[in-house]
Amino acid sequence: MLLAKAWLQISEDSITGSQQRDKEFWRRTTAYYEKSNTSNVARTQANLKTHWHYMNPFAVAFNQMYIVLKSQHLSGWFTASGASMSSSNTESFINLDNDEVTTRPIGRNAAKKAAKGKATNSTSSSGNRLDEILEKHIEENKKTFERYQNSLDMKNALKERKMKIKEEKVKNDEISIIFMDPTTMSEDGREIWRNRCDEIKIKYNMK
16 A cells, blocks of 8 residues: 555656656655655565566556546436436426327426436446456456565565575674684784674673
């Protein structure tokens, strides 16, 4: 949700929205995302860009549904409005030469009620179609999203593993300093070495 909000905020910038290059666009999107991020999980520009490309089909589906709903709403509104106006402006004419009983036009309230019923049926039908579109779209993209999620989990696990290996290497390198032979050092060198050893012992809680 936050990524979609960031994407919309930056893409609809009235000043630079249509003039941004891809790199600059995602730099600003990432900055907006991180500013509003409360999950305490940092995301890089590459992470957000990749995630957006996988989530974009769902955003497109939502946009399509919104357009259809908006179109159906306006259509129903105009239908009700038109029916109301036509019924209120209808003039009754009596043909004196015709012996048949002339059917009385329905009143304004009845016309509104009928139009409202049509609009409701139209909206209900639209809702069913939208449900079908959404279900189909989700089904088509479910496997793709699952593969992406698994890939993302694997990448995160690999990244954490690499960080741990790197931290272990740094720790081993620093601890090895303690076991250096100071007899080959100058007096100044030994003093620097002693201070460094004290820092390392404090850092790794070594006594």
